[in-house]
Amino acid sequence: xxxxxxxxxxxxxxxxxxxxxxxxxxxxxxxxxxxxxxxxxxxxxxxxxxxxxxxxxxxxxxxxxxxxxxxxxxxxxxxxxxxxxxxxxxxxxxxxxxxxxxxxxxxxxxxxxxxxxxxxxxxxxxxxxxxxxxxxxxxxxxxxxxxxxxxxxxxxxxxxxxxxxxxxxxxxxxxxxxxxxxxxxxxxxxxxxxxxxxxxxxxxxxxxxxxxxxxxxxxxxxxxxxxxxxxxxxxxxxxxxxxxxxxxxxxxxxxxxxxxxxxxxxxxxxxxxxxxxxxxxxxxxxxxxxxxxxxxxxxxxxxxxxxxxxxxxxxxxxxxxxxxxxxxxxxxxxxxxxxxxxxxxxxxxxxxxxxxxxxxxxxxxxxxxxxxxxxxxxxxxxxxxxxxxxxxxxxxxxxxxxxxxxxxxxxxxxxxxxxxxxxxxxxxxxxxxxxxxxxxxxxxxxxxxxxxxxxxxxxxxxxxxxxxxxxxxxxxxxxxxxxxxxxxxxxxxxxxxxxxxxxxxxxxxxxxxxxxxxxxxxxxxxxxxxxxxxxxxxxxxxxxxxxxxxxxxxxxxxxxxxxxxxxxxxxxxxxxxxxxxxxxxxxxxxxxxxxxxxxxxxxxxxxxxxxxxxxxxxxxxxxxxxx
RNA sequence: GGUCCCGUGGUGCAGUUUGGAGUGCACGCCGCCCUGUCAAGGCGGAGGCCGCGGGUUCAAAUCCCGUCGGGACCGCCA
Numbered sequence: 001x002x003x004x005x006x007x008x009x010x011x012x013x014x015x016x017x018x019x020x021x022x023x024x025x026x027x028x029x030x031x032x033x034x035x036x037x038x039x040x041x042x043x044x045x046x047x048x049x050x051x052x053x054x055x056x057x058x059x060x061x062x063x064x065x066x067x068x069x070x071x072x073x074x075x076x077x078x079x080x081x082x083x084x085x086x087x088x089x090x091x092x093x094x095x096x097x098x099x100x101x102x103x104x105x106x107x108x109x110x111x112x113x114x115x116x117x118x119x120x121x122x123x124x125x126x127x128x129x130x131x132x133x134x135x136x137x138x139x140x141x142x143x144x145x146x147x148x149x150x151x152x153x154x155x156x157x158x159x160x161x162x163x164x165x166x167x168x169x170x171x172x173x174x175x176x177x178x179x180x181x182x183x184x185x186x187x188x189x190x191x192x193x194x195x196x197x198x199x200x201x202x203x204x205x206x207x208x209x210x211x212x213x214x215x216x217x218x219x220x221x222x223x224x225x226x227x228x229x230x231x232x233x234x235x236x237x238x239x240x241x242x243x244x245x246x247x248x249x250x251x252x253x254x255x256x257x258x259x260x261x262x263x264x265x266x267x268x269x270x271x272x273x274x275x276x277x278x279x280x281x282x283x284x285x286x287x288x289x290x291x292x293x294x295x296x297x298x299x300x301x302x303x304x305x306x307x308x309x310x311x312x313x314x315x316x317x318x319x320x321x322x323x324x325x326x327x328x329x330x331x332x333x334x335x336x337x338x339x340x341x342x343x344x345x346x347x348x349x350x351x352x353x354x355x356x357x358x359x360x361x362x363x364x365x366x367x368x369x370x371x372x373x374x375x376x377x378x379x380x381x382x383x384x385x386x387x388x389x390x391x392x393x394x395x396x397x398x399x400x401x402x403x404x405x406x407x408x409x410x411x412x413x414x415x416x417x418x419x420x421x422x423x424x425x426x427x428x429x430x431x432x433x434x435x436x437x438x439x440x441x442x443x444x445x446x447x448x449x450x451x452x453x454x455x456x457x458x459x460x461x462x463x464x465x466x467x468x469x470x471x472x473x474x475x476x477x478x479x480x481x482x483x484x485x486x487x488x489x490x491x492x493x494x495x496x497x498x499x500x501x502x503x504x505x506x507x508x509x510x511x512x513x514x515x516x517x518x519x520x521x522x523x524x525x526x527x528x529x530x531x532x533x534x535x536x537x538x539x540x541x542x543x544x545x546x547x548x549x550x551x552x553x554x555x556x557x558x559x560x561x562x563x564x565x566x567x568x569x570x571x572x573x574x575x576x577x578x579x580x581x582x583x584x585x586x587x588x589x590x591x592x593x594x595x596x597x598x599x600x601x602x603x604x605x606x607x608x609x610x611x612x613x614x615x616x617x618x619x620x621x622x623x624x625x626x627x
Numbered sequence: 628g629g630u631c632c633c634g635u636g637g638u639g640c641a642g643u644u645u646g647g648a649g650u651g652c653a654c655g656c657c658g659c660c661c662u663g664u665c666a667a668g669g670c671g672g673a674g675g676c677c678g679c680g681g682g683u684u685c686a687a688a689u690c691c692c693g694u695c696g697g698g699a700c701c702g703c704c705a
Binding site: 080081082083085087088097099101109123124126129131132152155156159163164166167170219220221222240243265267273387475484485488491586596597602 | 633634637638639640654655656660661662663664665666667668696697698699700701702703704705
């Protein structure tokens with residue numbers, strides 16, 4: 001046993017895992033740290049997970065094992081029969097495949113579970129399989145024990161199943177899980193959990209569990225409710241996050257808390273959203289933003305390193321305002337340029353009506369794609385822009401001679417056209433898109449178009465982490481003219497803006513921050529308000545009177561009267577981080593038993609109706625369906 | 628709540644535009660042959676409520692309406 005920590009994906013030690021060749025096959029789509037081009041002679045130094053039934057793992061055997069008598073256990077991945085005298089069986093466990101040479105008649109079919117005992121020998125000359133990690137050797141003189149027979153699987157348990165209807169994969173999830181892809185993804189997930197836990201412990205965070213059954217606090221996401229049997233008509237809520245409890249842990253003197261916490265939100269599902277998901281949830285006392293960002297960065301970078309083998313650089317920061325200004329979104333994807341360019345001054349004196357008087361004119365340059373955008377695609381882009389809230393979209397194709405091919409070109413004087421080309425660094429063949437509107441609208445519309453036109457799949461290319469800081473305290477106003485909190489109502493205002501709370505609330509920044517990776521929001525956090533007076537000031541702004549605040553948040557507010565430390569925290573989504581690191585575009589691929597977009601589980605058929613007796617015990621009656 | 632895409636033997640597809648016999652391909656499955664294969668090969672065979680319901684038609688996988696299921700997105704996710 002080695003003292004150094006192992007790769008939790010493949011159980012190899014750090015010294016070896018960077019050299020580990022794929023042991024399943026070269027057809028698999030993704031490899032994390034595998035590189036089959038490397039030298040293979042010192043490939044694999046693995047713990048053998050020997051048991052009373054086996055001596056070695058299938059995928060771990062190497063030429064250095066030649067001569068050993070071994071026992072391996074696993075599933076029949078493939079068989080190649082040559083009559084009753086000879087057959088090749090590829091036996092699979094989670095470490096990979098090994099070829100077993102079987103003489104005589106054995107009824108070994110797909111997915112039969114078998115124990116095979118034999119002698120490891122180098123393969124005969126000319127039969128080495130370079131695409132297998134175990135391809136230099138095979139197990140000969142085999143004794144075959146069938147441990148379980150199996151019906152043929154409904155889909156092939158290899159890379160071909162990537163194309164199988166996801167509903168079928170989910171119905172037979174336990175079979176899907178046998179595949180290399182899901183084995184790797186879930187082991188990457190385990191590696192992330194482990195690295196995160198170690199990073200937090202190393203930094204002095206204590207792991208504390210918080211309740212799953214808590215009072216309903218209807219702000220924010222829709223909650224799952226759990227009826228109380230003892231008090232019919234009353235309900236628990238499942239936590240959207242441990243937010244309130246973790247702040248109380250700070251009041252309780254824990255100083256540094258973390259938890260890999262299950263969170264539940266009854267909102268519609270997406271590629272990056274499930275009802276239940278896991279967060280690294282953390283909170284710290286006597287800190288400011290820099291402390292929190294540093295601690296969380298440590299966990300994220302450790303997690304990334306554990307999966308990819310490479311530690312990312314320090315995570316850069318960008319303010320919310322700059323993110324909106326340059327990328328038009330609060331979760332910028334920094335893997336590609338196409339930045340929003342400020343054009344307002346160019347058209348200060350313009351005679352073009354759509355631009356004249358607009359408070360913000362911005363544009364993006366879509367390099368080299370003028371050709372591709374004919375009239376119908378440009379009309380579709382314009383529709384898209386309008387749906388996103390713009391009054392319109394000005395498009396221009398840069399012709400070979402540099403002139404602007406656009407229905408509005410005739411409204412722009414030559415100096416304006418030249419300044420526009422210069423500002424956007426336009427080249428012949430480029431498509432230019434311009435929006436003139438309020439600053440926020442111009443940014444948001446172009447930000448969407450930028451993502452639509454330029455964004456690679458989330459898992460492609462380099463990993464670009466970024467902290468987005470200085471979020472606005474309030475976003476928009478309610479119908480009654482009351483500001484709406486951008487993060488949550490316990491978020492601390494930016495210290496430089498506190499004086500403006502009442503006079504200019506919409507321009508108050510908060511001490512709230514997001515972590516973004518490749519355009520996906522990984523998580524968010526904030527420095528909190530720990531003084532009851534400041535908290536009530538915020539509630540006043542939000543139109544919540546003191547008695548109302550006590551009614552809604554009483555159990556949370558009372559503790560702060562007993563001495564709360566300055567504190568702040570963060571939470572990021574484990575599922576999303578793992579998905580990106582594992583090269584997946586959908587978090588269902590990194591969850592063992594996920595639900596479909598409609599919230600059902602094809603394997604267990606949940607949710608299901610329950611017996612009338614159960615409802616009776618809970619004091620519940622189900623209403624008839626409304627037509 | 629909304630928009631768009633997809634439902635054809637166990638799996639993946641073609642067929643739908645322009646209606647004409649469940650017509651076809653690949654994999655898998657079952658049987659036989661085969662002593663160096665490796666997503667083995669050869670021969671043979673079985674397997675279909677064309678998601679479901681209704682309509683149009685002499686005739687519907689194909690056209691129309693509805694519905695169910697899956698997926699992507701918008702709303703929503705403090």
